[in-house]
Structure formats: C-alpha cells, structure tokens
Amino acid sequence: MDLRLLFSLVFVLLQVTYAYTQRNFNAQEGFYINLDNDTIHGKIRALNDLSEELHFRKESQKRFKVFAPTEIKEFGFKSGGHYVSKNIASSEKKNVNLFLSRLFTGQVTLYQYDDIFYVQKENEELILLEQNNTVIDEKYVREDKRYLGILRLLTLDCESVQKLIERVDFNADDLTDFFIAYHQCVAPENESTQNKRTLKVKKGIKAGASFSKVTSYRDGVTPSYPEFKAFNHYTGGMYLNLSYNDKISIQPEVLITKKESSNIYKQYSVVNLQLPISLYYTFPTGKTRPFLSVGYVFGKTLKDNIKDLRFDYKINNSKSEYGFRGGAGLLFPLSEKLDIGIEYTYERTLTNGRGYDVQFGVNTNNIILCASF
Known part of the structure; x- marks a missing residue:
C-alpha cells in the first residue's frame, strides 16, 4: 500500500473520531444561569477551552448558541464541572470577563483559569495565585513560593492547616485538598462543594x-x-x-x-x-x-x-x-x-x-x- x-x-x-467525540460524546447535559437568575437546562459542547464562550442548546433545539461571559452568570455540567463569570485583570492591565472553573466552594472559593488560580472569601475581592519560576544559568530553576504566603494569610485562624502549607504544590489537586482541609477546620457544619472534573x-x-x-x-x-x-x-x-x-x-x-x-x-x-x-x-x-x-x-x-x-x-x-x-x-x-x-x-x-x-x-x-x- x-x-x-x-x-x-x-x-x-482520526479526524472523524475526534469530530465524533467533540460533537457527540462532548455534548453533555448541563445548564446555565442567565442574568435574571433563571436556570436553563440543555446540552453543552465541552470544548477544550471554556473560558471565553459557552456553546449551549436546549433539548428542543438543533443548533448551539454561543454565550459570552458578559451574557450569563454561570454554567455547569450535570456530570460535574462548574464555571462562573468573573471580571479579572488581564496581562495588559485591562479588566476582562472570563468563565473561571470553580474547583471548590466553602470558606474559601477556589477558581482556575489556564495555569493560574484565584481565591475568594465571602464578600471579598478575588485574589490572584500565580507562580513565576525563574531559570538561572539554564540549569537551576528558582521556584516561586509567593503563593504560599497568600495561603498562610487566608488561613491564619486554623493552626493545623498552617502546618500543611509548605507541602502544597502549585496545582489544582493540591490547592483543592488544602482548602477542603481549611473548610473542615473552621466551619465543618457549613456546606461545601467540590467540583467534579469533566x-x-x-x-x-x-x-x-x-x-x-x-x-x-x-x-x-x-x-x-x-x-x-x-x-x-x-x-x-x-x-x-x-x-x-x-x-x-x-x-x-x-x-x-x-x-x-x-x-x-x-x-x-x-x-x-x-x-x-x-x-x-x-x-x-x-x-x-x-x-x-x-x-x-x-x-x-x-x-x-x-x-x-x-x-x-x-x-x-x-x-x-x-x-x-x-x-x-x-x-x-x-x-x-x-x-x-x-x-x-x-x-x-x-x-x-x-x-x-x-x-x-x-x-x-x-x-x-x-x-x-
């Protein structure tokens, strides 16, 4: 041959397989909440990048409609995975609206966008968590640990969690586990929600x-x-x-x-x-x-x-x-x-x-x- x-x-x-996956398997049951706080159920096209737009269709519709972060409040999948519209500062020092993946909701809410994270206590501003490692002489990498200082300030009221901070790596799983532990320490009687991965x-x-x-x-x-x-x-x-x-x-x-x-x-x-x-x-x-x-x-x-x-x-x-x-x-x-x-x-x-x-x-x-x- x-x-x-x-x-x-x-x-x-491979293209046919991928197209079928994107169109069928990745068209999952979900919902969105509009600006009037109405919840609409239907199908969500689960694209790799969900930060800038939502592709949604009602069960009675054949075509997907595209929503920007300024047009709805939030959306989520029935199987797990929740995204909330937030106004954040971009690298050009301009504020933009994006859908942030909500990883955990409790005493502190944890969001993710690309390879950075945001945290927020109730009725307080979003706080950026990022890590900018420095390469020295093309051999040694100086790891940026400033995010640990923010974790320490957010959890001053729980001594047992403070002892865990130095072991928290900068990734979604470690940060989620950390804030779950903090919630259980200071408010175990209050409801919390952990995002299921899609x-x-x-x-x-x-x-x-x-x-x-x-x-x-x-x-x-x-x-x-x-x-x-x-x-x-x-x-x-x-x-x-x-x-x-x-x-x-x-x-x-x-x-x-x-x-x-x-x-x-x-x-x-x-x-x-x-x-x-x-x-x-x-x-x-x-x-x-x-x-x-x-x-x-x-x-x-x-x-x-x-x-x-x-x-x-x-x-x-x-x-x-x-x-x-x-x-x-x-x-x-x-x-x-x-x-x-x-x-x-x-x-x-x-x-x-x-x-x-x-x-x-x-x-x-x-x-x-x-x-x-």
Missing part, C-alpha cells in the same frame, strides 16, 4: 526517530548469533489524550513506524501500523511538566522484508507485533489549548509467536517531538 495513501486514511480516521480531549501529532535492534529465536528459547546491528528510521502519527485531571491521562495513538536490523545471516525490515495505548502520569510542576508513561502496543505489518541472507529466501512472519512500551518526557504548555513536548519511549515487541520457524524480539528506542491542541 502507498504510504501517502495510508497516512491520508489514518488522518481522515473529560478533556486533546488531539495531537508526533514524529521522530526510531532505533531498532532485533534478537531472533528458534522455538522462543535460543538467541541466534552473531548480534544484530541496529538501524535508525522514522516513527510518526496522531493521538488523542483523554484526561479528567492534571496528572493522569489515557492516550491511544495511530503511528507508522519503520524498524530495521540485521546481521550476516538475517535481515529484518518492516513498516508497521502501530496502535499503542498508554497511561500517562504528568507531574504538575508549572511551565515545564515531566511525565511518565506505560502501555501496550499492537502493530500490523504493512510492508516487510524479512529473510535469511545465506539462502536468500523470505522468512514467513505473522504480519503483526505485540508487546509493551514505557517512556518519559517533558511537556511545555504554551496555552490552555496548545502543548508541545519531547518524549523518549522504549518498546519491546514480538513478531512471530510459537509455531513459526523463527521468532523476532524487537527492542525499539524512539525520540519523538509532539504537539497537542
């Missing part, structure tokens, strides 16, 4: 270099010698990242990867359509976010040249691969919509199971650049 045609088909498939869906592209080295076996036991040499080739494709919080996500991918390795006796060369699915854990550390991943990979061979060089005959193969993968990398969030990153992954896969004359274990190291939006 022509690789250009294959890439086109894979791209169309599913975030991001699509992305990735491409990079692939370095593969093969070990061949007979009957799954005895490695063949001499050692195979590794060759570098390519890997690339598209993915969806599905997450409910800032740390844990599931990522299915569609990749095209070429793997090649040989010794004086055998040659192994394949182009595979890979379908990995991985669990990602991202450390919420600010502008640069390290991550780890682990998962399963299945591949279908599109083109192969596996043969015994001594007798110049082609070795039968299963036209597929399966195995596990793990990786690590760095993510650089540029905005709420756009992330870029660099990732290293290691794969151990098997081509040909028992029943074939020769089995191939393939160790693959990938260095990949990725972008999600």
Whole structure:
C-alpha cells in the first residue's frame, strides 16, 4: 500500500473520531444561569477551552448558541464541572470577563483559569495565585513560593492547616485538598462543594526517530548469533489524550513506524501500523511538566522484508507485533489549548509467536517531538 495513501486514511480516521467525540460524546447535559437568575437546562459542547464562550442548546433545539461571559452568570455540567463569570485583570492591565472553573466552594472559593488560580472569601475581592519560576544559568530553576504566603494569610485562624502549607504544590489537586482541609477546620457544619472534573480531549501529532535492534529465536528459547546491528528510521502519527485531571491521562495513538536490523545471516525490515495505548502520569510542576508513561502496543505489518541472507529466501512472519512500551518526557504548555513536548519511549515487541520457524524480539528506542491542541 502507498504510504501517502495510508497516512491520508489514518488522518481522515482520526479526524472523524475526534469530530465524533467533540460533537457527540462532548455534548453533555448541563445548564446555565442567565442574568435574571433563571436556570436553563440543555446540552453543552465541552470544548477544550471554556473560558471565553459557552456553546449551549436546549433539548428542543438543533443548533448551539454561543454565550459570552458578559451574557450569563454561570454554567455547569450535570456530570460535574462548574464555571462562573468573573471580571479579572488581564496581562495588559485591562479588566476582562472570563468563565473561571470553580474547583471548590466553602470558606474559601477556589477558581482556575489556564495555569493560574484565584481565591475568594465571602464578600471579598478575588485574589490572584500565580507562580513565576525563574531559570538561572539554564540549569537551576528558582521556584516561586509567593503563593504560599497568600495561603498562610487566608488561613491564619486554623493552626493545623498552617502546618500543611509548605507541602502544597502549585496545582489544582493540591490547592483543592488544602482548602477542603481549611473548610473542615473552621466551619465543618457549613456546606461545601467540590467540583467534579469533566473529560478533556486533546488531539495531537508526533514524529521522530526510531532505533531498532532485533534478537531472533528458534522455538522462543535460543538467541541466534552473531548480534544484530541496529538501524535508525522514522516513527510518526496522531493521538488523542483523554484526561479528567492534571496528572493522569489515557492516550491511544495511530503511528507508522519503520524498524530495521540485521546481521550476516538475517535481515529484518518492516513498516508497521502501530496502535499503542498508554497511561500517562504528568507531574504538575508549572511551565515545564515531566511525565511518565506505560502501555501496550499492537502493530500490523504493512510492508516487510524479512529473510535469511545465506539462502536468500523470505522468512514467513505473522504480519503483526505485540508487546509493551514505557517512556518519559517533558511537556511545555504554551496555552490552555496548545502543548508541545519531547518524549523518549522504549518498546519491546514480538513478531512471530510459537509455531513459526523463527521468532523476532524487537527492542525499539524512539525520540519523538509532539504537539497537542
């Protein structure tokens, strides 16, 4: 099959899948409250960025209507997730109206916008929580801890919570847990509400270099010698990242990867359509976010040249691969919509199971650049 045609088909498939997800799965039951305090129920299109506009339609309507933060007071999802219109100061020192995600309501209400937070006590002004780390000599990062001082001032009336402050990292989960503890300390009899996370869906592209080295076996036991040499080739494709919080996500991918390795006796060369699915854990550390991943990979061979060089005959193969993968990398969030990153992954896969004359274990190291939006 022509690789250009294959890439086109894979791209169309991912686009259709993403469009279906956005239009159907992400059209969730919810409500909004208008300026007259009336509550209207219907469907909300759960876009990646909900800070600037709400796409809403009543059950009896087919088209979504767009609302700006100045046109309604708040909205929320039946499954969880609440957004409130607030007037805040922008980076240009002008006030703008945005929908802020309300993470917790209690003695202190916690809001989030992009990678910054706002807190507010009843009948008081919004207070900005932000973290601006400083890079020194391109090696050392001076972590901005000024937000901890604000937490200390807000919770002076609870000694037990004060002891927790130094362990609070600048992320939604830690800040939410902190204010829950504060509420339980000073007003346990009063009602509080914690925001339930909604599913975030991001699509992305990735491409990079692939370095593969093969070990061949007979009957799954005895490695063949001499050692195979590794060759570098390519890997690339598209993915969806599905997450409910800032740390844990599931990522299915569609990749095209070429793997090649040989010794004086055998040659192994394949182009595979890979379908990995991985669990990602991202450390919420600010502008640069390290991550780890682990998962399963299945591949279908599109083109192969596996043969015994001594007798110049082609070795039968299963036209597929399966195995596990793990990786690590760095993510650089540029905005709420756009992330870029660099990732290293290691794969151990098997081509040909028992029943074939020769089995191939393939160790693959990938260095990949990725972008999600």
